Amino acid sequence: MAIYRINVHTGNLSPLAGAGTDANVYITLYGDKGGSDELNLDNAGNNFEQGAVDTFALHLADLGDLQRVRVRHDNKFPFPGWYLDRIFIRNEDTNQEWTFPCNRWLAQDEDDGEIERVLDRA
Ligand SMILES: [Ca+2]
Ligand SMILES: [Ca+2]
Known part of the structure; x- marks a missing residue:
């Protein structure tokens, strides 16, 4: 088993953009x-707000050297469009770290309309 700490960076756009x-x-x-x-x-908080970094801890089997992540949302609640800056992941047992840049919308009314993306590590 391994503990993965996941930091999700929501974009810091204009407040009017609704990131x-x-x-x-x-x-x-x-x-x-x-x-x-x-x-x-x-987690307990209001996650994925503009400019925020939300941190999660996941207890998983050891996945080795991370290559990519798939991230999506379910388009629920008003103004669900989300601008994801990047995802940072650290294996707390091995101290390995990976960054997965996105810098795109996951939004049906922005960019290509996709609400699911596969991110390769930097
Ligand atoms: Ca939120
Ligand atoms: Ca939004």
């Missing part, structure tokens, strides 16, 4: 030792 979301966000991790299940990123 934040209240939709439910899901992530799947892929490493050279396999992939995770699709996991809901949730």
Whole structure:
């Protein structure tokens, strides 16, 4: 088993752009030792607001060297469009770290309209 700390950086755009979301966000991790299940990123707070960094801890099988992540939301609640800056992941047991840049919308009314993206590590 391993503990993965996941920092999700929502974009710091103009407040009028509505970068934040209240939709439910899901992530799947892929490493050279396999992939995770699709996991809901949730904690007690109001997550994924403009300019915020939300931190989650996931207890998973050791996935090895992470290669990519798939991230999506369910488009629920008003103004669900979300501008994801990047996702940072750290394996707290091995101290390995990975960054997955996005710098795009996951929004049906922005960019290409997709609300799911696969992010390769930087
Ligand atoms: Ca929110
Ligand atoms: Ca929004």
